[in-house]
Amino acid sequence: MKAKVTVMLKQGVLDPQGEAVRHALGAxxxxxVEGVRQGKVIELDLADGTSEATVTEMCEKLLANTVIESYRIEID
Amino acid sequence: MKAKVTVMLKQGVLDPQGEAVRHALGAxxxxxVEGVRQGKVIELDLADGTSEATVTEMCEKLLANTVIESYRIEID
Incomplete structure (x- = not known):
């Protein structure tokens, strides 16, 4: 099974990468281009039967820094 | 309007970030966890009426390195 985790900086957290992209597009x-936010996407190839709870645990423990980042999980 | 661009390394291109995540999850x-690929996601806040062709041009010119990366555009 496949899972896709999208990690974005929370609203209000400065996103210098996104700002750099916005400037570059203008140049x-x-x-x-009114705003740009850049985040990361992690595609996981998991053993069949892995629960969404396990993926949530992966996010909390490793994939996202939950102080400044939010994450979204999509299971295929 | 919003556009979301997902940029991933093409199949066959070594992905050291993804490999690092795979090892860390194992540890x-x-x-x-059979495989991990890491890419980036860019959320663009664009003036209304911006065409998908314009976003494609942004990808080709700046957002993706099309030699080694593929991109996918979603318009909301």
Missing amino acids: LGFDG | LGFDG
């Missing part, structure tokens, strides 16, 4: 002539 | 006692 390339793309107008109307 | 934490999570069994059955």
Whole structure:
């Protein structure tokens, strides 16, 4: 089974990577880019039967820094 | 309008970040993690009426390195 975890910085946490992308897009002539947030996506190939609770535990323990990041889990 | 771009390393391209996550999960006692790929997700807040073609151009020019990365665009 596959699981996809998306980790984003929480609202209000400064996102310098996203800001850099926003500036770069402007410099390339793309107008109307009002905001950019950059996060990471982790695709996990797991043994069949792994529960969503296990994936949540992976997020809490390793994949996300829950002080500043939020995460979303999608199970296929 | 919002657009979400997901950028992943192409199949066959070594993904050391993903490998590091896989090892770390194993070390934490999570069994059955067969593979991990890590990519990035970029959430764009764009002026209304921006076309998907424009977002594709952003990917080709800046957001993805198309030699080694593939990208996927979702428009909300």
